[in-house]
Amino acid sequence: MSRGLKTILRAEGRRCLIETVARGLAGRLRRLTRGRRGLLLLDRAFRAETEDWRDALPGFSLAFTARRGEAAKNWGEARRLLTRMAEAGLARDDWLVVRGGGSLSDLGAFCAGLYRRGLRLILVTTTLLGAVDAAVGGKTALNFGGAKNQVGHFYLPERVLVDLAAFRSLPRARLAEGLAEAYKTGLLFDRNLADLVDRRSAELLAGDQDLLAETARRSFQAKAALVARDFREEKGLREVLNLGHTYGHVAEAHAGLNHGRAVALGLSVAAELSRGRAGLPASEAARIQAVSGRLGGPWPPPVPEAAARRLLQADKKIRGGRLRFVALAEVERPVIMEVSADEILNAAAAALG
Ligand SMILES: NC(=O)c1ccc[n+]([C@@H]2O[C@H](COP(=O)([O-])OP(=O)(O)OC[C@H]3O[C@@H](n4cnc5c(N)ncnc54)[C@H](O)[C@@H]3O)[C@@H](O)[C@H]2O)c1
Numbered sequence: 001m002s003r004g005l006k007t008i009l010r011a012e013g014r015r016c017l018i019e020t021v022a023r024g025l026a027g028r029l030r031r032l033t034r035g036r037r038g039l040l041l042l043d044r045a046f047r048a049e050t051e052d053w054r055d056a057l058p059g060f061s062l063a064f065t066a067r068r069g070e071a072a073k074n075w076g077e078a079r080r081l082l083t084r085m086a087e088a089g090l091a092r093d094d095w096l097v098v099r100g101g102g103s104l105s106d107l108g109a110f111c112a113g114l115y116r117r118g119l120r121l122i123l124v125t126t127t128l129l130g131a132v133d134a135a136v137g138g139k140t141a142l143n144f145g146g147a148k149n150q151v152g153h154f155y156l157p158e159r160v161l162v163d164l165a166a167f168r169s170l171p172r173a174r175l176a177e178g179l180a181e182a183y184k185t186g187l188l189f190d191r192n193l194a195d196l197v198d199r200r201s202a203e204l205l206a207g208d209q210d211l212l213a214e215t216a217r218r219s220f221q222a223k224a225a226l227v228a229r230d231f232r233e234e235k236g237l238r239e240v241l242n243l244g245h246t247y248g249h250v251a252e253a254h255a256g257l258n259h260g261r262a263v264a265l266g267l268s269v270a271a272e273l274s275r276g277r278a279g280l281p282a283s284e285a286a287r288i289q290a291v292s293g294r295l296g297g298p299w300p301p302p303v304p305e306a307a308a309r310r311l312l313q314a315d316k317k318i319r320g321g322r323l324r325f326v327a328l329a330e331v332e333r334p335v336i337m338e339v340s341a342d343e344i345l346n347a348a349a350a351a352l353g
Pocket residue numbers: 043044045068069070073100101102103104106126127128129130133134135136137138139140141149166167168169170171177
């Protein structure tokens with residue numbers, strides 16, 4: 001296992017160090033921020049720790065969002081946060097430290113990049129999904145006009161610390177969400193990561209800290225390497241990260257599945273289509289479907305045809321009636337294909353029926 005290794009994400013002349021932290025987080029943050037002032041945005045899950053943080057970071061003021069999770073990604077919260085930064089009189093080389101899940105890091109990074117055109121930023125991620133995906137990549141987001149992630153910009157933090165101790169309070173369903181995205185990352189870029197999620201899924205879902213750390217590290221390494229090559233998504237390289245997301249989004253929108261479960265379901269459908277169209281060996285497709293099922297199953301029935309067609313039409317990757325679909329020719333070999341809605345519906349019927 002790779003222990004204590006830092007991943008460096010370089011983009012646009014900036015550098016972001018990503019690492020797991022098992023203990024001593026407060027001391028770590030104190031050293032990194034070196035007596036400067038700042039704002040600490042804490043997830044409401046950690047409300048009870050307020051006094052500890054006041055002692056640990058005396059130059060910091062503390063902020064919470066009014067609402068938790070996804071509901072915090074809005075203008076009202078952003079405005080409140082920017083107001084707090086201004087009231088604290090923060091200068092450009094002061095800090096915003098965000099400790100929470102992906103929703104909080106999307107909101108916090110959004111504000112950090114705007115305040116005085118860029119406050120120094122550390123993301124402390126307390127969810128596996130944050131470590132695997134949300135905190136790694138420099139994308140910030142608010143929900144707007146009824147649509148998810150409709151407003152945002154790119155802003156790279158200086159550090160991402162993966163707070164392994166915080167993972168202990170994550171419910172199993174949230175671990176499963178992060179594992180579904182980690183498995184996707186493994187299928188795309190790192191066979192050993194896919195094998196780890198496959199062979200050790202029971203221990204991972206039970207919260208085994210060493211295995212979760214290894215999963216997080218392999219995932220952020222792979223994602224960081226891709227993001228560094230296409231930070232602003234101008235070359236289309238990040239498109240492969242949509243593996244499992246085309247039908248996943250359909251199931252998420254129609255059946256209200258949480259995102260991770262929807263991705264696991266979408267991976268099952270993608271495995272089916274990859275077998276038929278991209279030459280993925282049947283044994284590999286079956287294996288992917290078995291692992292996805294352990295992470296997110298049992299599956300609801302396929303989305304009814306009319307609704308599925310409507311939702312696929314709304315997919316932003318549609319071109320001339322055909323959808324751009326990420327498939328696997330084999331593990332670690334993604335291919336982007338144009339497919340019809342019929343092909344996706346048939347694959348869903350076979351994978352989920
Ligand atoms: N910017 C990106 O590239 C990117 C990528 C993927 C996902 N995201 C975003 O990430 C968000 C989802 O993030 P998430 O899944 O990390 O969850 P989250 O931030 O939405 O938090 C979900 C819930 O878990 C609680 N929580 C957080 N950490 C906890 C812990 N350690 N123990 C117990 N409870 C805890 C929160 O208070 C909240 O109630 C979505 O808004 C999604 O759009 C962003």
